[in-house]
Amino acid sequence: MSIMKLIWAAVGLALGLSALAGAVHAQECTTKIGAVLPTSVDWGRPIAETAQFAVDQVNAAGGAAGCAIEMVLRDTQVDPKVGVDAAKALVDLEGVKLLLGAVSSGVSMPILTSVTVPSGVVQMSCCSSSTAFTKLSEEGKTSGLWFRTFATTGVQSAIGAKVAKDKGYGSVAILYKNDDWGQDMARLIAANFAAVGVEVTASVALNDGQPSYRAEVTEALTSQPDALYLALYPAEGTAAVREWISLGGSQNMILANSLKSDEFRDNVGMQYLGAAVGTDTASPRSESADAFRAAYVERFGSEPNGPGLANSYDATMIALLAMEAAGKDATGADIAAAIAKVTDADGTPVSADTAGFQQAREVLAGGGTVMYQGGTGDVRFDANGDVSAPAVVWSFTDAGTQEVEYLSLNEVDAFIASLN
Incomplete structure (x- = not known):
């Protein structure tokens, strides 16, 4: 072996040992x-x-x-x-x-x-x-x-109000999970819908684990609203929507991001969700968001579409x-x-x-x-540990979800300001 080859071999060995030492140290x-x-x-x-x-x-x-x-x-x-x-x-x-x-x-x-x-x-x-x-x-x-x-519930509730306004809904009933999140959503949704001229005809809480939600759904349906807003998780969301549809409720539905779930879609059935749209916070249109998506696909073999x-x-x-x-x-x-x-x-x-x-x-x-x-x-946190974010309106497909509308952070902030 030549002197130069020996030198390069020694360098390679040293670098390898150095890397190994670093790994061992960690x-x-x-x-x-x-x-x-x-x-x-x-x-x-x-x-x-x-x-x-x-x-x-x-x-x-x-x-x-x-x-x-x-x-x-x-x-x-x-x-x-x-x-x-x-x-x-x-x-x-x-x-x-x-x-x-x-x-x-x-x-x-x-x-x-x-x-x-x-x-x-x-x-x-x-x-x-x-x-x-x-x-x-x-x-x-x-x-x-x-x-x-x-981002806080303020983003989702505001964009939900925008969806109702854009679709021309005059009245909406709300079914919400009876916990901190659901109560917060119901309060904000009612205020934001009122701000865009959409009447909230009923706001009904659902508790976990009930054998039936027929009474709650019947209460929400009494006034025959144009649409239904759902701030629920998949289990109670599925049961509530089944009751809603069976009682003749409108298939016009606005869904919180918690229902962006294959479980919910499959258990309810796409035949009943064609007019439903959901809201969610969204990643910005940026190189870092694209890089995360690519890395996720490489690691898991699928798009990062879940909530x-x-x-x-x-x-x-x-x-x-x-x-x-x-x-x-x-x-x-x-x-x-x-x-x-x-x-x-x-x-x-x-x-x-x-x-x-x-x-x-x-x-x-x-x-x-x-x-x-x-x-x-x-990512930038304010004094309370909160962040803001862009938003997306989405709908279900047979294979998952698709984007209907994207709103930049500036657009989200401007719309929220208009509500106030």
């Missing part, structure tokens, strides 16, 4: 984070899988704050009591300082007030939209530990970036304070992937800040 310790997500429902499993995808990418970058990350996942079953018990186990037994979740404001709220805030644990939710969290923060009751990557997927990815990645910025053995308060360092509008832009996390590590180590650019765009 595995010398493990930091657990908690996740409380509804893995027992069909639309909840992809949310959890997307969070794990972000964890895997961070571990490929060497982990966070020098340690490999282990996401300890617990199923909430979209049940407040189950969610609280799961969160307590993660905090008390696993010792996590960061909790991802939950889905549904009615589950996230009791976890926040009875588990994470009292224990000083950061709670980062992908999918809780109630404005009750904003109020709680304004009252100083979240201790700065609450963040969410999903909360980009939000789940961003929640996880931002939380882990904050752990990197806060350093090893950081407290929940330290991690919460570091979130501003990784979502700084004036910081160095970093991509949502392994390479972006490595770049962020270098910038943070040098005393700088970064601007995370992810599946939902440039």
Whole structure:
């Protein structure tokens, strides 16, 4: 072998050993984070899988704050009591300082007030939209530990009002889930529909697990409204719509994003959903959103069409970036304070992937800040841990959903301002 070949072989060996040493170093310790997500429902499993995808990418970058990350996942079953018990186990037994979740404001709220805030644990939710969290923060009751990557119910309710106005509906009845999220939605929907001249003829709450919703549906149907607004989850949503259709209710329906579900579509039947449209927050038309979509398709072999997927990815990645910025053995308060360092509008832009996390590590180590650019765009939290977002109107197809209308962040903000 020539001298030059020997030199290059030695260099290659050194680089290989260096990379191996870095990988070994990252595995010398493990930091657990908690996740409380509804893995027992069909639309909840992809949310959890997307969070794990972000964890895997961070571990490929060497982990966070020098340690490999282990996401300890617990199923909430979209049940407040189950969610609280799961969160307590993660905090008390696993010792996590960061909790991802939950889905549904009615589950996230009791976890926040009875588990994470009292224990000083950061709670980062992908999918809780109630404005009750904003109020709680304004009252100083979240201790700065609450963040969410999903826009508040104000966006969905406003765009729902726009849909009703654009379709010329004169009257709408509301069926809503009787929890924090549903109550918040019902209140906002009624106000926003009134602002655009649409009469709300009835607003009826549905409780979980009832054998029948005929009485509630009959109450909503009494005034024969032009359309029905549904702020429900798939199980009660399916039962309610079946009753509604069987009693002669209109197939004109406006759906909250919680019903953007194959389970709901298949159980109700496309023959009854042809006139139904839904609303959701949306990823911006940006390079970072496109990059997330491409990475998701490569990982899972399908489009990220389910609710909360980009939000789940961003929640996880931002939380882990904050752990990197806060350093090893950081407290929940330290991690919460570091979130501003990784979502700084004036910081160095970093991509949502392994390479972006490595770049962020270098910038943070040098005393700088970064601007995370992810599946939902440039995520920026306000003083209450809230974000705003573009919106989309969608409809069901035989294969999934399709976009009907896209509204940019500026268009959403302008329409909401017009309501006020």
